[in-house]
Every structure is written in C-alpha cells, then in structure tokens.
Amino acid sequence: MPSRITAKTAVIGLLGSPIRHSRSPVMLNSVYEAMGLDFVYVAFDVGADRAQEAAAAVRTLGLRGANVTMPLKRAILPHLDRLSPAAELAGAVNVIVNDAGALTGHLTDGAGFMASLAEARVHHAGRHMVVLGAGGAGMAVAIQAALDGVGAITVFNRRDAFFDVAQALVTKLQGRVDCPVTLQDLDDRQALGRAIGAADILVNATPIGMDGSEGQMALPDASLLGPQLVVCDLIYVPKETHLLKEAARRGCRTVSGIGMQLYQAVPAFKLWTGHDMDLNVARAALFGGAK
Numbered sequence: 001m002p003s004r005i006t007a008k009t010a011v012i013g014l015l016g017s018p019i020r021h022s023r024s025p026v027m028l029n030s031v032y033e034a035m036g037l038d039f040v041y042v043a044f045d046v047g048a049d050r051a052q053e054a055a056a057a058v059r060t061l062g063l064r065g066a067n068v069t070m071p072l073k074r075a076i077l078p079h080l081d082r083l084s085p086a087a088e089l090a091g092a093v094n095v096i097v098n099d100a101g102a103l104t105g106h107l108t109d110g111a112g113f114m115a116s117l118a119e120a121r122v123h124h125a126g127r128h129m130v131v132l133g134a135g136g137a138g139m140a141v142a143i144q145a146a147l148d149g150v151g152a153i154t155v156f157n158r159r160d161a162f163f164d165v166a167q168a169l170v171t172k173l174q175g176r177v178d179c180p181v182t183l184q185d186l187d188d189r190q191a192l193g194r195a196i197g198a199a200d201i202l203v204n205a206t207p208i209g210m211d212g213s214e215g216q217m218a219l220p221d222a223s224l225l226g227p228q229l230v231v232c233d234l235i236y237v238p239k240e241t242h243l244l245k246e247a248a249r250r251g252c253r254t255v256s257g258i259g260m261q262l263y264q265a266v267p268a269f270k271l272w273t274g275h276d277m278d279l280n281v282a283r284a285a286l287f288g289g290a291k
Helices: 024-035 048-060 085-090 109-119 136-147 161-173 189-198 242-249 258-263 265-273 279-288
Strands: 010-016 039-045 065-068 095-099 102-106 128-132 152-157 181-185 201-204 230-233 253-255
Touching: 010 024, 024 039, 024 258, 024 265, 024 279, 048 095, 048 102, 065 265, 085 102, 085 136, 085 161, 095 265, 102 265, 109 136, 109 230, 109 258, 109 265, 128 136, 128 189, 136 152, 136 161, 152 161, 152 189, 161 181, 181 189, 230 242, 242 253, 258 265, 258 279
Parallel strands: 010 039, 010 065, 128 152, 128 201, 152 181, 201 230, 230 253
Antiparallel strands: 065 095, 095 102
C-alpha cells in the first residue's frame, strides 16, 4: 500500500466471511507499494445476509472495487448493475468494479485455476476432471475447464441450495461447450467412486479443509484416491490441506490453491488500476507467507 494514505487513496475491499485467513491484503498491498500506486486493500467480514448492504457500501463509500469470496459470490448478484459474460454464465462473481456508482461483477476464479494448472505443468486437454463443490468457485472452475478443452467434467455436490442452481447452470452449458458436464450427488458413494476412478484431475472446491475444518476433507474415504490422480485444492490456507496430505501419501501429484489465488488476481488488478500486476512482488508476498 502507499507509504502514506491520503484523502485521494483509492480503496479496494475484500468481502466475505470468514475472512481473517486471507493473504490477499498482504499480497495486493505489497504490490501497490512496490509499484507506487495510491491504492489500499482492506478486508471486511460480511455474511450473505448483508449482501445488499455490502454492495450499497461499495457505492456510498466510493470504493474502487472489491474481491468477493464465500458466502457472497452468488448472494451479491442481485445488487450489482452488470455482469461480465463469464459471471453471467456462472451465476457468481469474485470481482466487483465500481465505475462512478455502477457496479460490474466479474469472475476470474476459473482462469486463475487453469493458469495454476499450467504453472504446475498439469496437462488438462482431453482429460476427465472431477470437481467437488458446486458453489461459485467450483462452477467457475468447471466452466473455464470446459472452455479450455478438458474432455469431460463431473461436478459433485450434496443436494443443498447449490444443487438446483448448479443443475440449471449445467443445463445452460449444453450446446455452449463441447465438453460434457454432469452433476451428481456427493452423497452417492458409488457414483463418486466410479467418477474418481476414471478421472485424471480431482478438484476440491468446497470449504472443507480450511479454517475450522483443517483435519477434514470433502471425500468420505481417502481410499478413493488412486496414484493416477492429480489432486487440487482451491483452499490455500493451510497450503497443504488434509486432502492434499492424504493424496500425497497415496502417490498423487498435488496442486495447492495458492497458485489460483495468485493468478485470479491478475485480471482484477488490471480492472481496478489500469496497470499490469507485478507478478514477482505478488508471488514473493503470497508464497513467502504461506503456511
């Protein structure tokens, strides 16, 4: 952040709950300071029941924009003025840009995840991917993976509030992408076992494994993890979740969510500031402090 905050300093928010684990403020404020940009990035703990107030606050207080994380990625949609094509398709946002009171929602999670796979040298073209969790991040990953040439995608979610929303999205995708995308019940152990047994890439897009559930994972049994899998977790604190530890123990390649956290910020930074983010500074701030 700037060495001295003034009345002219532009504010970017981070909206979601829980929020104290996030390393985004450390990363982005380090980049603003290194690049001499008069911006500051501040976290605000906001639940889904305050989505309307949060959007109003961005307008009223004149924030330049915000990142949006769980549980607001869908809840805040009705309170925005416009959506990017990716956000409209996914029905979720992770970035808001404020242009003189007009709020536009964008979605960069999927592109960030695919960039993290490329950095880890994971080949995805034509492969079968299983995604655990049909929330905003999970569906963003599924959509971008389908657009980028993954061969087939199976999304698993319990039959909760996200399930019907995800089913509508999967139906919307038919005819728009060449990759078949299907939705299954996460509690259907047989379907889950068959899908993971045939998969090349497994992605955890649920919050299970982060703060408060560090010793847990979305899978019912680690024996489902075969050595053929590349196992990815969108969680980045802790850097090695219980799922990734179990996967490594069984000979799987693993990919932490910290790469996605870096790369999803690149387009957001450009939208807010008009500048390209200094990746070297961002990487040092993010990776250097990861647990």
